Amino acid sequence: MWPLFHGRGAPKWQLWLEAVQTAVRIRDVARAAHHHGARLRWFDFDEVKNGVTPSGGEPFLRPLNSVELTKRHALRKLGALRFLALSVANRESLVFLAPETDVDSPVVFAADSALACGGVPGSGRTLALTAPHHGSEANKAAYTTVSRATANVVWVRSDGNYKKRPGPAFLGEKSRVCTLCRGGGASKQTVRLDDTPSGWTLAPGVRGCNCE
Numbered sequence: 001m002w003p004l005f006h007g008r009g010a011p012k013w014q015l016w017l018e019a020v021q022t023a024v025r026i027r028d029v030a031r032a033a034h035h036h037g038a039r040l041r042w043f044d045f046d047e048v049k050n051g052v053t054p055s056g057g058e059p060f061l062r063p064l065n066s067v068e069l070t071k072r073h074a075l076r077k078l079g080a081l082r083f084l085a086l087s088v089a090n091r092e093s094l095v096f097l098a099p100e101t102d103v104d105s106p107v108v109f110a111a112d113s114a115l116a117c118g119g120v121p122g123s124g125r126t127l128a129l130t131a132p133h134h135g136s137e138a139n140k141a142a143y144t145t146v147s148r149a150t151a152n153v154v155w156v157r158s159d160g161n162y163k164k165r166p167g168p169a170f171l172g173e174k175s176r177v178c179t180l181c182r183g184g185g186a187s188k189q190t191v192r193l194d195d196t197p198s199g200w201t202l203a204p205g206v207r208g209c210n211c212e
Helices: 012-034 047-051 080-085 143-147
Strands: 094-098 107-109 125-130 153-157 177-178 193-196 197-202
Touching: 080 143, 153 197
Parallel strands: 107 125, 125 153, 153 177
Antiparallel strands: 094 107, 193 197
16 A cells, blocks of 8 residues: 655655646636636746736736736746646735725735735725635734735634634734634624725624634
8 A cells, every 4th residue: 555645755646646636626627717708817926926026917906926927928847746836835825906996995815825925005094805824823924014014904814613723913913804703602704894985894793803
């Protein structure tokens, strides 16, 4: 029987198996989107890591840590394992901004990123920002990055009921809300925010974070 283990000591066949499984998931998502008439877009994280300014997307949703690949971008040749690893590494999660307009307050979708890219906009309005990796302490650097950019933010966290999440960094934020708080016995809720002239606020009836 072949050993089943992960990490640095994982056998090459195990890494290839995980790569193939990742490729299948990517293909299934892309195929479903195509069949529903969606436009498929590809973004490169490494471009920004190497000093290129983020670009692409739409005026209403822009990347903060990647470059949208278009016909003018040459695709680098990557090994199969390296190429697929880009899609599963939390630190390379793509971050998008719905920018502030005359009538809309800004929103940042952080995915599982620690926001090492910076680029979080400062604003006189309260920014809505999804808590990276469900409020995991492994992403604590994100809260420092955001605090340097703006003092006005409401953190929105979705998760199940897990012992280690959220971590102290998330719990140290003044304005936060969860779909399901850890402990306390409260039921799961739909998080709704109202966009006011001063920015995002909790809608009436929405409970703020009360994680224990």
